[in-house]
Amino acid sequence: QVHLVEHGGGLVQAGASLRVSCLGSGGTFSNYGIGWFRQTPGQEREFVAVTSWRGETLYSASVKGRFTISRDNPKNTVYLQMNNLKPEDTAVYFCAANLYGSRIRGTSSYNYWGQGTQVTVSS
Numbered sequence: 001q002v003h004l005v006e007h008g009g010g011l012v013q014a015g016a017s018l019r020v021s022c023l024g025s026g027g028t029f030s031n032y033g034i035g036w037f038r039q040t041p042g043q044e045r046e047f048v049a050v051t052s053w054r055g056e057t058l059y060s061a062s063v064k065g066r067f068t069i070s071r072d073n074p075k076n077t078v079y080l081q082m083n084n085l086k087p088e089d090t091a092v093y094f095c096a097a098n099l100y101g102s103r104i105r106g107t108s109s110y111n112y113w114g115q116g117t118q119v120t121v122s123s
Contacts, residue, residue: 002027004095009117016085020117022078022095028096030073033098035110036080038091038119045094045107049080053101060105063089085121092116 004038007021022034035050049059049069057069078095096110104110 002032002097004097004112004114006093006095006114006117009093009119011122012085012119014086014121014123015080016121017083018085019079019081020093020119021080022114024070024076024097027097027122029076029097031099031101033101033104034071035067035096035098035104036069036078037094037107038089039094039116040091043044045077045089046091047105048093050103050105051078052085052103056103058103058105082119085119087121088105089119090121091119 003025005023031053033052036048037045038048039045047060051057051069051071066084071078094116095114097112098104098110
C-alpha cells in the first residue's frame with residue numbers, strides 16, 4: 001500500500017556531494033518515520049539515518065557530520081544530502097518507512113522499502 005521510490009544516485013569522485021531523494025505514495029506519509037539504509041554485496045544492510053514524523057533525526061557514527069536527512073511532507077519526500085563522500089560510502093541506498101513514526105535503527109522495524117539507488121564513489 002505504501003510505495004517508496006529512490007532517485008539521485010550516481011557516480012562521483014571522493015570529496016564530492018550528492019543528494020538522493022525518497023518519494024512516497026499511499027498511506028499517510030507525514031506519520032511515518034523514514035530511514036535511509038545502505039548495502040554492499042555480501043554484507044548486511046546498514047543503518048545510515050532516520051527522521052521521525054516530527055522531523056527529529058538520528059545518524060550512524062560513520063556519516064554524522066557529513067550527511068543530512070530532511071523531509072518535505074507536502075511533497076511526500078525525504079532527502080539525504082551527502083557531503084564529502086568517501087569510497088567506503090559506495091553502496092545501494094534504500095529508503096524505508098516505519099509506521100511507528102519514530103527514530104529506529106533496526107531494519108526489522110521498517111514496514112516498507114524502496115528499490116534502492118546506486119551510489120558509487122571513486123578514489
